[in-house]
Amino acid sequence: CCEKEASKINNFFAEKLAETLRLFEPLKKELNRIEQNHQSQHDMSSTILILDDSQGGGNGRIRSDRTLLAPLSAPNSFRTWLGQMKPRKSVETKQKLQRERTQNRKVNELKAAFSEFYLMLVLLKNYQTLNSSGFRKILAKHDKLYLMTSGDEWWKVHIESAPFQTSNRIDTLMVQVEDLYTNSFENGDRKRAIQRLHIPPLEEKQSHLVTFRVGVFVGILCLLIPMVFILSNTLQKSQSGKLLAWRPALHLYRSSFLVILHIIFVGINIYGWSHSGVNHVLIFEIDPRNHLTYQRLLEIGTFLMVLWFLSFIAFIISSYYDVRPFAQPLAFVILLILLLINPIQIFYYQSRLWFLKNLGRVFLSPYFHVDFTGFWLGDQLISLDLVFFDLQYFICFYMNDVDWTRPTEKHGVFCSDWSQFLLQTIFILLPSWFRFAQCIRRYRDTKAKFPHLANAGKYASTVLVAATNALRRAAIVEYQSRRAANPFLYLWFISSLISSTYKLIWDFKMDYGLFDKNASENKYLREQIIYSSKAYYYVAIIENIAFRYIWIINIFLYFDTSAAEYADIVGFSFGIIEIFRRFIWNFFRLENEHLNNCGEFRAVRDISIQKTVTVASGYSTRLERLGTISNLGNEHNPKRHHTITTGEQVTTTEKYRKTTIRSATLNNENISLQNLTTATHRNQVNDLSEIVEASSDTMPTSNSLVLVNPNYHRTLST
Numbered sequence: 271c272c273e274k275e276a277s278k279i280n281n282f283f284a285e286k287l288a289e290t291l292r293l294f295e296p297l298k299k300e301l302n303r304i305e306q307n308h309q310s311q312h313d314m315s316s317t318i319l320i321l322d323d324s325q326g327g328g329n330g331r332i333r334s335d336r337t338l339l340a341p342l343s344a345p346n347s348f349r350t351w352l353g354q355m356k357p358r359k360s361v362e363t364k365q366k367l368q369r370e371r372t373q374n375r376k377v378n379e380l381k382a383a384f385s386e387f388y389l390m391l392v393l394l395k396n397y398q399t400l401n402s403s404g405f406r407k408i409l410a411k412h413d414k415l416y417l418m419t420s421g422d423e424w425w426k427v428h429i430e431s432a433p434f435q436t437s438n439r440i441d442t443l444m445v446q447v448e449d450l451y452t453n454s455f456e457n458g459d460r461k462r463a464i465q466r467l468h469i470p471p472l473e474e475k476q477s478h479l480v481t482f483r484v485g486v487f488v489g490i491l492c493l494l495i496p497m498v499f500i501l502s503n504t505l506q507k508s509q510s511g512k513l514l515a516w517r518p519a520l521h522l523y524r525s526s527f528l529v530i531l532h533i534i535f536v537g538i539n540i541y542g543w544s545h546s547g548v549n550h551v552l553i554f555e556i557d558p559r560n561h562l563t564y565q566r567l568l569e570i571g572t573f574l575m576v577l578w579f580l581s582f583i584a585f586i587i588s589s590y591y592d593v594r595p596f597a598q599p600l601a602f603v604i605l606l607i608l609l610l611i612n613p614i615q616i617f618y619y620q621s622r623l624w625f626l627k628n629l630g631r632v633f634l635s636p637y638f639h640v641d642f643t644g645f646w647l648g649d650q651l652i653s654l655d656l657v658f659f660d661l662q663y664f665i666c667f668y669m670n671d672v673d674w675t676r677p678t679e680k681h682g683v684f685c686s687d688w689s690q691f692l693l694q695t696i697f698i699l700l701p702s703w704f705r706f707a708q709c710i711r712r713y714r715d716t717k718a719k720f721p722h723l724a725n726a727g728k729y730a731s732t733v734l735v736a737a738t739n740a741l742r743r744a745a746i747v748e749y750q751s752r753r754a755a756n757p758f759l760y761l762w763f764i765s766s767l768i769s770s771t772y773k774l775i776w777d778f779k780m781d782y783g784l785f786d787k788n789a790s791e792n793k794y795l796r797e798q799i800i801y802s803s804k805a806y807y808y809v810a811i812i813e814n815i816a817f818r819y820i821w822i823i824n825i826f827l828y829f830d831t832s833a834a835e836y837a838d839i840v841g842f843s844f845g846i847i848e849i850f851r852r853f854i855w856n857f858f859r860l861e862n863e864h865l866n867n868c869g870e871f872r873a874v875r876d877i878s879i880q881k882t883v884t885v886a887s888g889y890s891t892r893l894e895r896l897g898t899i900s901n902l903g904n905e906h907n908p909k910r911h912h913t914i915t916t917g918e919q920v921t922t923t924e925k926y927r928k929t930t931i932r933s934a935t936l937n938n939e940n941i942s943l944q945n946l947t948t949a950t951h952r953n954q955v956n957d958l959s960e961i962v963e964a965s966s967d968t969m970p971t972s973n974s975l976v977l978v979n980p981n982y983h984r985t986l987s988t
Contacts, residue, residue, distance in 0.1 A: 272405070276428055279401050283434040286394055290387075294443065297387060300380055301454055308373070381455055381466075385559075388447050388467045395440045405429050469558045480565045487572035494579035501583060505590040514589050515596075517838060522599035522664060523582060524842045525657040526606060528849055530574045532654065535853040537567035542857055546800050548864045552872070554643045562621045570618075578602065600668060635707035639715065642863065645708050649859075651701035653852035656845035658697040662690065691740040702732040721780060728776055731769040738762035753829055766821055774818045781855065783862040784811065800861050810854050817851040820844065 406429075409421030429435050452463040506514050541564040543550040551558045562570075581602040589595035610622060631638045632648050651658075666685030685693075709726035716722065741758040749756040778784045784807065786796040795807050827833045827840060 272408070272424065273428060276405070276432060280433050283394070283397065283437075286397075287437065287439060290390060290394060290443065291439070293387060293390075294446075297380070297383055298450070300383075301450065304373075304376060304380065305454070377455075381451075384447060384451055384455075385467055388444065388451075389469055389558075391440055391444045391447065392469070395444070398434050398437070398440065402429070402435055466559070477563075477565060480569050484565065484569050484572055487569070487576050490576050491572065491579065494576065494583065498579060498582055498586070501586045505586055508590050508592050510592055512592070514586065518596070518667065519582075519585060519599070520838050520842065521660055522596070522667065523578070523585075523602075524845065525660045525664070526599075526603060527578055528654060528657055528845050529606075530571055530578055531846065532650065532849050532852075533574065534568060534571035535849060536856070537564045537571055539853065539856045539860075540564035540567060543860055546802075546861075548800060548860050549867070550860055550864075552867065553860055553863050554646075555641065556624065557620075560620060562618060566618070574606070577605070596667075603664075632704050632708075635704050636711050638711070640708045640712050645705065646859070648701065648705045648708055649855075650852065651704060653848045655698050655701055656841065656848075658700050659694055661697045662693045666690070688744060691744045695736050695740040699733060699736050702729045702736075705729045725776070725780075728769075728772050731765070731772055734765040735762070735769050738765050759825075759828065763825065770818045770821070774815065777814055777818075777855065778811070781862065782810075782858045783865070784858075796862075796865075798865055800864065801857070807858070810858060813854055814851065817847055820847060 405425065409425050413419055413421040448460065448463060448467065451467060452458060452460045456463040456466065502514070502516070508514070540550060540562075542548075544564060551561065581598050585595050585598040588598060609617060611626070612619075612622070628643050628647055631644055632651070635644070635648070638644070662685075670685065706726050706729040709722045709729065713719065713722040713726070738758055738761040742756060742762045745756050745758055746753070753759070783796045785794055788797050789795050790797075792799055792804060792807075794811075795804065799807065801807070821844070823840070827837060833840075
């Protein structure tokens with residue numbers, strides 16, 4: 271058995287090392303091309319200045335401008351000449367800036383490519399170390415248990431001479447990458463280069479200062495929450511005798527509360543993913559060297575929650591003194607927007623920029639390629655539908671309540687009767703439209719009817735639910751005395767039942783990947799699970815069923831006229847429940863995506879760079895993509911998951927497929943990498959250089975290195 275496992279490891283290591291050597295060449299060539307292009311531009315500029323200086327009596331810069339930019343028949347008028355010169359200089363300046371921006375972009379792309387390539391080398395090095403340590407411990411335990419020395423003898427025969435044990439090519443490549451990065455990008459500062467190339471583990475060290483601030487904010491919240499209840503019960507009337515307008519306040523404040531609560535829940539999600547080994551950094555394709563940790567996200571959430579409670583307390587006090595109380599929720603919302611779009615590079619500027627960029631791609635879903643981050647963010651907006659619903663109330667309130675002292679009875683044309691329900695329906699359908707458009711775009715890009723069109727149908731069912739619900743609410747006045755005769759009630763019930771069932775099945779089968787027929791040990795679950803207890807999965811199943819059908823409570827409230835007074839509070843409670851359901855959903859959705867990545871041996875991002883346009887030739891070609899890997903945005907589970915063993919065991923896949931070295935196409939000819947596996951197994955090649963040389967001519971140039979990263983993935987026991 272050990273010999274079979276050693277053969278698998280040798281084959282896999284040989285394949286990945288050969289891919290690594292092949293991928294290193296285009297990176298070095300692109301680096302040389304950029305350096306040559308930069309030097310050529312510098313030499314050309316110097317030559318022009320020298321020639322013009324020799325012809326212009328030492329005034330090289332002015333002479334150069336007149337010679338190269340002025341027309342052949344330049345008028346004598348200085349004003350005419352100046353009018354012609356300014357736009358030409360402006361064009362030259364713009365072209366120069368454009369060239370500089372293009373050059374900087376290419377350099378940044380190449381730096382990112384070298385960083386990802388270095389990560390590949392680290393993973394492959396870890397693969398060597400992990401398997402060597404696994405064999406050593408297994409054989410040592412064998413000899414100790416059976417009081418034998420056969421394990422040590424087997425080690426000397428099969429492992430000491432194995433390619434994955436003896437090869438030092440990875441160490442050599444790592445040194446070469448460090449040298450190139452140091453000399454080309456960091457001006458010889460090796461320490462800085464190593465810091466740039468280093469990737470921190472998922473379980474990052476905690477910042478004591480951030481932890482302290484989170485604790486302070488939580489402590490403040492423990493004081494503010496009871497204070498809100500005390501003040502709301504004490505100051506129910508203002509000094510002029512007016513009642514506290516708690517219903518408008520609820521509409522104006524609950525949306526921002528849900529957004530902040532969602533931020534806190536996502537911070538807890540990141541904590542759970544990091545400690546369970548779910549590589550959310552890779553899944554979301556965020557910068558592994560610079561991103562928000564769960565601590566900082568919790569700090570942001572608790573800080574904003576403190577501001578929310580302070581604003582609400584200010585609303586209560588200003589209502590008591592009749593000092594424009596409704597200016598408080600508006601000021602708070604404006605503050606949130608300014609914190610998000612603030613162009614100054616403070617308050618996590620890069621993270622805000624990343625969020626705004628992906629949010630903009632969601633809003634313009636049909637026009638951009640959809641990745642995992644895009645449709646995950648769209649799903650988060652689905653759970654914030656109450657925020658979009660209250661958007662109509664927020665706009666209409668501040669358009670009509672001009673004095674901001676009390677709710678007004680005057681309404682605009684879009685804020686009353688049927689137009690009000692229409693506007694609410696349009697706003698609440700926006701998140702579903704975003705996801706629907708993303709599914710259609712995915713179908714356009716992949717031509718796969720399933721799952722994309724089926725998923726689009728799920729979101730299309732929401733349109734019928736929202737439309738029938740708006741008609742039901744609009745017809746309440748007409749059927750006030752005989753509510754059971756409202757025909758839209760039954761249409762809404764049927765459409766909601768179909769939509770909820772549709773979404774529930776999709777959650778379990780496609781998003782969670784549960785109820786897998788091959789899950790022998792994990793009944794009703796899937797073949798592989800990451801979280802420590804099966805109870806988490808069973809509780810999540812029950813929770814999802816209950817929360818998907820919680821809208822049925824609205825039927826009882828519809829017939830109970832005395833409960834209509836609390837309809838807004840019930841809706842707020844439903845919004846909190848939906849946020850919590852999405853919080854649980856996030857854990858299992860990313861776990862499923864993480865297992866898909868493990869099944870595809872994917873541990874690094876897909877990076878593509880473009881060849882630099884040379885000054886002499888002027889041609890431009892696109893460099894081949896560094897990797898042909900599984901689509902990160904897959905919304906379903908196309909392949910079975912593979913097993914990752916603990917650090918004390920040999921890292922293998924549960925189902926080793928002979929097609930691990932996949933086929934690819936080069937120059938329109940199908941060339942199979944299976945030859946490498948066959949040659950290695952048949953000839954028992956011990957010299958790894960022979961494998962690399964034999965495979966360098968037959969391997970495609972578009973395969974990326976994808977490994978199970980022992981640092982990035984919490985391992986499971988087989």
